[in-house]
Amino acid sequence: MTKPLPRKIAVMGAGSWGTTFAKVLADSVADQGIPVQIWARRDDAANEINERHTNSRYLRETKLPANISASSNQREVLEGADLVVLAIPSQSLRRELAVFKKYFEPEAVLLSLMKGLERGTDLRMSEVIAEITQFPEDRIAVLSGPNLAMEIAREQPTASVVACADSETAQWIAELCSAPYFRPYTNDDVLGVELGGIVKNIIALAVGMCDGMGMGDNTKSTVITRGLAETTRLVLSLGGRLDTLAGLSGLGDLVATCSSSLSRNNTAGRLLGQGLFLDEVNDRMSQTAEGIKSARAVFDLARAHEVEMPITEAVVMVLEGSLSVENMAARLLARELKSEGEQN
Ligand SMILES: NC(=O)c1ccc[n+]([C@@H]2O[C@H](COP(=O)([O-])OP(=O)(O)OC[C@H]3O[C@@H](n4cnc5c(N)ncnc54)[C@H](O)[C@@H]3O)[C@@H](O)[C@H]2O)c1
Numbered sequence: 191m192t193k194p195l196p197r198k199i200a201v202m203g204a205g206s207w208g209t210t211f212a213k214v215l216a217d218s219v220a221d222q223g224i225p226v227q228i229w230a231r232r233d234d235a236a237n238e239i240n241e242r243h244t245n246s247r248y249l250r251e252t253k254l255p256a257n258i259s260a261s262s263n264q265r266e267v268l269e270g271a272d273l274v275v276l277a278i279p280s281q282s283l284r285r286e287l288a289v290f291k292k293y294f295e296p297e298a299v300l301l302s303l304m305k306g307l308e309r310g311t312d313l314r315m316s317e318v319i320a321e322i323t324q325f326p327e328d329r330i331a332v333l334s335g336p337n338l339a340m341e342i343a344r345e346q347p348t349a350s351v352v353a354c355a356d357s358e359t360a361q362w363i364a365e366l367c368s369a370p371y372f373r374p375y376t377n378d379d380v381l382g383v384e385l386g387g388i389v390k391n392i393i394a395l396a397v398g399m400c401d402g403m404g405m406g407d408n409t410k411s412t413v414i415t416r417g418l419a420e421t422t423r424l425v426l427s428l429g430g431r432l433d434t435l436a437g438l439s440g441l442g443d444l445v446a447t448c449s450s451s452l453s454r455n456n457t458a459g460r461l462l463g464q465g466l467f468l469d470e471v472n473d474r475m476s477q478t479a480e481g482i483k484s485a486r487a488v489f490d491l492a493r494a495h496e497v498e499m500p501i502t503e504a505v506v507m508v509l510e511g512s513l514s515v516e517n518m519a520a521r522l523l524a525r526e527l528k529s530e531g532e533q534n
């Protein structure tokens with residue numbers, strides 16, 4: 191490793207993925223004595239982590255190593271942190287970052303775990319980070335892959351992708367989050383890795399809707415495959431790579447999210463398919479389902495680049511109330527017939 195080890199790692203966000211990824215990092219760097227500190231919005235959430243005994247089933251099932259601590263004080267968490275991990279809901283990033291950045295170490299590396307596109311600007315999280323912090327691209331990275339937090343908290347094996355324009359930075363992060371149950375690969379296609387993670391949430395909403403309406407595995411497989419086709423069109427038209435979409439952050443994450451009842455996006459879709467209104471679904475979800483907010487931004491981005499994304503479009507219409515879930519399949523199947531490999 192050419193970069194020196196970090197003095198400390200900060201994880202901003204004590205939700206399911208922030209807490210779980212903090213555990214991955216802490217397990218990975220425990221032998222080097224590097225502390226990992228989590229920022230939790232609320233004092234009681236920070237205390238739950240520090241005390242390691244909690245009413246939350248999720249935290250009870252998670253073995254947090256001794257080098258993890260938590261605080262609700264942003265300055266305390268960020269001071270001295272050479273690696274800062276961002277794990278909050280995507281639509282809150284711009285606002286929260288405006289505060290965080292006051293306490294960033296000048297040479298810190300920032301790693302986004304978030305899988306959303308900003309509404310209104312259609313920016314990826316790495317782009318929002320670059321805009322707000324003015325950090326160079328060699329110190330902004332993203333991590334994405336088939337990473338359902340609960341499975342990783344239980345130390346069930348998985349892999350992921352660390353993407354950064356600078357391969358040395360990606361390698362440095364990968365070495366810091368390599369645990370016996372977590373294997374990070376590196377990639378320099380930041381756009382492809384990030385967009386794969388964003389669009390799969392929308393495809394998982396569509397798959398969930400089909401499940402909720404009682405449709406079977408042929409339907410699910412069709413939506414997954416054609417979902418990958420439209421994700422590929424978008425990524426290629428924006429300059430990302432095909433091999434990225436065939437990898438863990440593309441196909442890998444799409445399959446995991448669309449197959450799992452642990453997925454919040456899949457679950458939200460299923461509830462919509464069962465006939466609940468969006469407000470009722472939002473009331474039932476205690477955690478972030480990024481696809482609900484990102485779908486419109488992805489659709490706008492695709493339209494701006496003249497990329498056809500019919501599944502995304504149908505999901506947006508269902509979310510915005512202009513298409514009923516019952517009519518979604520009919521709308522998609524009535525499209526003009528074409529060759530499978532055709533662009534648009
Ligand atoms: N949970 C997973 O399995 C998983 C896996 C991979 C990626 N992700 C991505 O990681 C990101 C975070 O997901 P999560 O599962 O940890 O979400 P979560 O809903 O479990 O937690 C989000 C955390 O952000 C905090 N937060 C900080 N500022 C906030 C604000 N202004 N508004 C609302 N909440 C705020 C909340 O208090 C909460 O602790 C999302 O983009 C998600 O797509 C999640």
Ligand SMILES: O=P(O)(O)OC[C@H](O)CO
Binds near residue numbers: 337447
């Ligand atoms: O629970 P979801 O739907 O946000 O998915 C979690 C992860 O992104 C799966 O890789």
